[in-house]
Amino acid sequence: MNEEIHVRIRNVLIDKIQSEIRPEDLKRDTPLIEFGVGVDSIATLELLVALESEFQITIDEDEVNQELLENIDCIAEYIIKRIEVST
């Protein structure tokens, strides 16, 4: 399940936010700040909306900070918790 979640997060990042990233450049621990993730609040909100839609969960933007968006692993950890809360 975890691997599948990582892949889906990577796809959301590539498809919705960072269209210029090649999948091979985006590893689980790649710092997302290098691609501007989390820098712009509007772009961050768009990412959260896309993740909500992908995983059918609700995310409170007040809980989201730069640490949570540090890399795919961190996002996955948060998503898994949210899925657990939802089920």
Place this chain on the structure above:
Amino acid sequence: MSVVPDLLRKTVKKYPDRTAVVEGEKSVTYGTLYSMVEGFSSFLKSRGVGHGDRVAILLPNSIEYIVCFFGIARLGAISVPINAAYKEEEMNFYISDSSPRIVLTDETLKQLAEKTTANNSTRVFVIKGDKADWSYSNHYKSNDIDNSIEPNDEAIFLYSTGSTGKPKRVSRSHYNLVALADNHTQTVGWTEEDKILFTVPLQHTYALGNFISGIKVGTSLYVLGTFNRNKVIDLIEGESITVFPAVPFMLNVLAETYLKKPGDFSSLRLVISAGSPLSKEVFHKFHGKFGIYPRQLYGSTETGVISINLCEDIEDKSDSVGRPVKNVEVKIFLDNGSIADTNELGEIAVKSPSMADGYDGLPDETSKAFRGGYYFTGDLGLIDEDGYIKILGRKKQFINISGNKVNPREIENLIIRHSKVKEIAVFGVKDSEGNELVKAVIVPKKEMNMKEVFDFCQGRIADYKIPRIIEFRKSIPKSPTGKVLIESLQ
């Protein structure tokens, strides 16, 4: 003739026990709000603030923000609202330009306020939070406040971004603001039963017009410090919000936000969209989720509210910003100074009792924009056969290609239809010989190249209109209200 404090005073007399402002768990009635304003005015006076002094407000949307605004007006002093999202460099400009005697802020923004006022005599007071210098409970004394405010006294300084250069200071008088509230309320038909949700910043002219209008008729104002989708949705549903002023970005995000179960948004009767053009896509998407169509409002820092689209057949007129609000006149002027015919494109000019006289300290800019009793908006548009205004571009952003005028909005509207294009901004740039060229900055949804854009445009628009320069970016810089910052793209 009324002045700003009268707006509140009259409502308090009618509805002292009705809820005035709600912020999270806190709420105050109109009677309490009035007492807070009186007490806060007294506090300001004791700190040396008097008639004509400038007082900066560096606060997010909150009960305290509203207390500050009316408390300052009560003394005949001038509010200088500063966007709480601004950074140090931006703050430096506003402090230096407005020279406030005092900055009012909260604990989180105190450090920034102190840093930007360190080299002058401006004092900083925290008025929100546990360590506030003022609180309602320990300062209430109103018998030492004079009432010598005149309608033509300055009430607020706002700043107009403009398309180039530094922000221009716009001073609006008590008369202007009272007229603004009159014009708006006579048009939208709000009553004391309405509940308005403010997540757009109260510092901005858009929210200012709506919030003082809400106070004038005794509505309940729900304020959120920042835009939080889930809180907005919860409030609309849980508190039966009836009016929601927003910007298109917010409407789009709300429409796309995942909901576990369908919500009940039937209380909403007016959703306002302003700040930037509302696309057909967002218009329909928002309706699909919330069951109500957003209605475009048009306004400016210089004039306040100009028009709102209250058309019954809104689907047919969704691209219009509506008809002028009460007491406001809108004309379309051609380049030769004559007035345009119905459906003829020209510059939108406004005559309104709520508009400013000009830009402070900028006589050249003033004489260009304020002529013959009108404010020339720089927006290009037309008025249709039913009196509805459509905005079709910006005059300054028209691109002159060898004598052929190109409307950038037309090119944007075309290219945005390409399935790979997420966002686009089109504008003119000059080559080394001074000739204007069409440039497009595109935020793609997925990988795309320039040839795809050329192929898409060819055959759809005249060859000279096809962008010569295409740049792909990850985002397009915008102002807090969503206005594209063209100057930073050029």
